Each structure stands twice: as C-alpha cells, then as structure tokens.
C-alpha cells in the first residue's frame with residue numbers, strides 16, 4: 001500500500017509497542033524496519049560477534065559496510081567508526097531490535113527520577129530537568145507493558161501498595177545471588193529479585209527459560225525472552241491492520257507546513273514515497289535525531305540531538321575463596337535500589353545488581369586483574385581459578401545530561417545512500433562521574449561484605465555515553481525552546497509527527513531504560529489523533 005493512517009519508523013522497543021496500540025485502536029499501520037526478522041537460528045552464538053562483545057561484528061546489524069558514524073572523543077579526535085565499534089554506539093537492528101538480544105531487566109524508573117531538577121537543583125553547565133509527566137502518569141502504561149510483553153518478578157515492590165504484581169514469579173536466586181543476599185543482610189541492605197522480561201514459567205504459548213548461559217547479547221534458543229518481536233508486533237499483525245516492511249530504510253520524513261505527509265523509504269536500492277496521516281519516529285535516540293535533522297523537522301530552537309545520554313555503569317568485581325558461578329542463566333537475580341536517591345552530596349544514584357552469566361571471553365576481556373598476564377599459561381591458570389570464583393555487583397547510574405553531548409549531521413562523511421551520517425560529540429556532566437564513583441564504592445562494599453577477598457574496579461572519567469541505553473535527543477517538555485516533543489510525544493509545532501523511543505527521555509533514570517521506553521510509547525500511541 002502507498003498510504004497508511006500511521007507509519008512507524010523502527011520496529012524496536014518503542015516502535016513495536018506503538019504498532020500494537022495503534023493497530024488495536026483500528027489504525028492502518030505500516031511498521032518500517034531497516035533490519036530483518038531475528039531469531040536464534042539466524043543470530044547464533046558467536047562469542048566474538050554478538051551484542052555483548054562485538055569484536056569482529058555483531059549478530060543483528062546494521063551491516064558493517066555503508067553505515068558509518070563519526071565519533072568525536074573528549075579530546076576532539078574524530079574517528080569514522082563502523083557499527084560494531086564502540087564509538088558507533090549501537091543498540092541493535094531488526095524486528096524487535098535490542099529486545100531480541102537484551103538481558104531484559106524490566107525496571108520502572110523511581111518517582112524521583114522524573115523530578116531530578118526539583119529534587120537536586122540544576123548542576124552548573126548541565127541540562128538537568130524534570131520530566132513534564134510523573135511516575136504516576138506513566139504507572140498504568142508500565143503495568144500495561146509488563147503484562148503485554150511479560151515480566152517475571154513476583155510480588156510488586158512493597159513501596160507501591162496500589163501496584164499489581166508481576167505476571168510471572170521471580171526467578172530464584174542463583175548461587176552468586178544467594179552469596180550477595182548474605183552480604184546485603186550483613187550490611188542491613190534490602191534486596192529484591194531483578195524483574196526480567198523473560199518467562200520464568202510458560203507464558204503466552206511460549207516456553208519457560210531453559211537457563212542457558214547466553215542470554216544477554218543473544219537471541220533465545222527456546223523463545224522464552226520477551227521482546228516486541230514475539231509479543232507486541234505479532235499482536236499488531238494479528239489485528240490485520242499492521243504491515244511490517246523489513247530491509248527498508250527511511251531516509252526522510254516529508255512535510256507540508258505544520259503537517260508531515262509521509263516518508264521516503266529505500267528498499268533494494270529503490271526509493272518509494274509512502275504517505276501517512278501520522279508519522280511516529282522510533283528509530284532509537286541517535287537515528288531518530290538524525291532523521292529529524294535530515295528532514296529539517298522540529299529544530300527551530302536547536303534542540304534536536306542535544307542531551308544525548310545513556311548510562312555510566314558502576315561496576316565492581318571480586319574474588320571469592322570458593323566457586324560461586326553456577327552458570328545458571330539468565331543470571332541476573334538480585335538487586336538493591338537502596339542507593340537510587342538520598343545519597344548525601346550526590347545528584348541521584350543508581351541501582352546495583354548481579355550480572356547475567358558472563359561468557360569466559362568476556363570475563364577475560366572485561367574483568368582484568370592487573371597482576372595477571374593477558375595471555376599464555378599464566379592467563380590460563382588465572383581463568384581456571386578465577387572464572388568460577390568471581391562475583392560482580394554493577395548497575396546503571398542516573399546520568400546528569402549535558403546540552404553539548406549531542407548528535408549532529410557530519411559535514412563530510414556520508415552513508416551508502418549519500419546522506420550525512422550521525423556525528424556524536426561531547427561528554428556527560430562531571431556530576432555523573434561523581435555519582436558513578438559513589439556507586440562503585442557501594443558495589444565494592446557489597447562484595448566485601450559478601451566475602452570477596454580482593455575487589456577491583458576501573459577509574460571513572462568524563463566521556464560520551466549513549467550505547468545500548470541511548471536516550472535524550474528529542475527531549476520531552478512543555479517549553480519548545482528547551483525541548484523537542486510535548487508531554488504526549490508530539491513534536492512541537494507539528495500536528496501529526498510523534499516520537500516514541502528513548503529519544504524523549506528527559507533524563508534516563510537510575511535503571512535500565514527499556515520498560516520506560518515501552519511505557520512511554522504505549523502512552524504516546526494512545527494519544528495519537530486518528
């Protein structure tokens with residue numbers, strides 16, 4: 001078809017949910033995705049080419065050739081990077097995008113995560129701001145996606161008496177989870193299971209998790225991981241109202257005055273114009289901003305692409321005297337939200353949890369002990385000893401955004417369609433570094449109380465942060481001078497253009513972001529005028 005009620009660009013977390021809501025509301029929807037349908041058979045288990053460790057490539061996309069970005073380091077060095085290289089800041093590509101290969105931690109943001117500026121003031125030089133909507137306004141949408149997509153977590157958090165329990169029981173604590181629980185008890189810290197978008201029991205006609213070791217970074221061999229590819233998008237298609245177009249790259253959104261009229265999409269090298277009454281952008285924070293800039297949309301106040309953020313990770317790890325790694329997937333089982341807020345002298349905070357099962361090669365690369373050789377017999381002896389004895393505590397830290405951390409169009413580098421690529425520059429605000437240092441110290445404290453004999457961490461420094469948790473580039477707000485979309489996700493000044501992905505996050509919470517992206521998309525798609 002050449003005309004739809006709504007065209008959605010990007011079939012990931014936000015786009016998939018928006019498609020479900022709009023199709024179920026009766027709209028004729030086209031969901032356009034540059035990648036392909038993804039599953040375990042086509043994405044495999046290559047330990048060096050996946051979304052946890054992409055040394056030589058990755059397992060979803062985009063293609064390594066023809067899709068560069070330009071990364072500008074904090075010292076101003078410009079590098080043309082390919083999609084699997086760190087500076088590119090890839091989420092994933094394909095139907096479901098990150099939700100196919102994610103670990104599926106299903107956190108709601110804390111109510112104060114929506115009120116950062118009111119709670120802490122605005123650190124000088126930062127663009128810290130409150131969200132225009134509150135946790136309570138988003139709460140029904142959180143609950144809707146928890147049930148539509150499927151979260152294991154058991155009882156609702158006791159701090160929210162009106163909250164419905166999760167649809168599935170929590171995963172039991174792993175051996176390392178039990179070890180960390182004992183440590184937390186010594187410290188007097190409360191802990192909870194990590195809520196996961198993974199079936200702890202058979203759900204929606206699909207199996208329960210088979211506890212393999214390849215959860216984060218890979219597709220699931222038994223289809224027990226819940227993303228938009230196996231929940232929201234099939235639901236949208238089941239209405240008969242939603243077409244999904246893959247291997248299709250949207251290159252421009254067309255407009256006439258204050259209305260968008262459709263999108264230009266390239267399939268097999270041929271460009272087509274598809275007309276739409278409404279366009280919803282959900283191409284993830286970097287590509288949505290790039291598409292807005294390429295289409296000259298919403299940027300009257302030079303806000304598109306600013307406030308790029310993701311998550312600094314507070315990571316500590318240590319060695320236990322006896323093995324604690326039981327290899328039981330998915331692996332992330334215990335968490336504490338004790339340090340989300342209320343940390344003296346710190347702006348915000350974060351959540352700490354144990355990690356998913358860590359592949360041996362990832363352990364060797366990331367969890368290095370400076371005293372141990374990186375190859376040869378000494379390294380092998382270390383791996384044999386340490387791999388089953390290591391324990392981690394880690395988690396995302398609430399970033400303090402900086403207006404100059406941004407996506408712009410590169411003046412010289414072009415993609416395979418001849419279009420300027422995204423140029424990523426700037427850094428987060430120094431308060432993010434301080435908060436991360438604080439959280440790393442708490443992670444170490446937890447490990448020591450749990451029995452670790454030696455603990456390690458890396459120094460924190462200012463850098464650009466976007467990555468798999470990228471957000472913020474089309475900020476939501478009431479004032480068009482400081483934001484790009486309004487509280488309902490509609491682009492200021494436009495009548496029928498919406499954004500429904502991580503771009504709209506004012507701040508990115510002290511938690512993994514996907515449930516908030518989905519909840520916002522659910523809310524926004526319900527607001528679209530049909």
Ligand SMILES: Cc1cc2nc3c(=O)[nH]c(=O)nc-3n(C[C@H](O)[C@H](O)[C@H](O)COP(=O)(O)OP(=O)(O)OC[C@H]3O[C@@H](n4cnc5c(N)ncnc54)[C@H](O)[C@@H]3O)c2cc1C
Nearest residue numbers: 010012013014034097098102104105250501502512513514
């Ligand atoms: C390995 C991994 C682990 C993760 N673990 C967690 C976790 O445990 N918990 C959590 O909360 N989050 C996690 N995430 C992050 C989560 O997946 C992302 O936050 C989320 O998918 C982002 O949603 P989005 O809608 O903003 O964009 P995406 O889900 O990335 O969707 C964007 C889609 O748009 C497509 N696209 C882009 N440009 C175009 C174009 N021009 N034309 C057509 N299509 C286009 C892309 O190919 C992509 O499929 C993880 C991500 C990864 C990769």
Ligand code: SF4
Nearest residue numbers: 209210212215220329
């Ligand atoms: S740990 Fe469970 S949900 Fe994750 S990939 Fe393995 S079987 Fe699937």
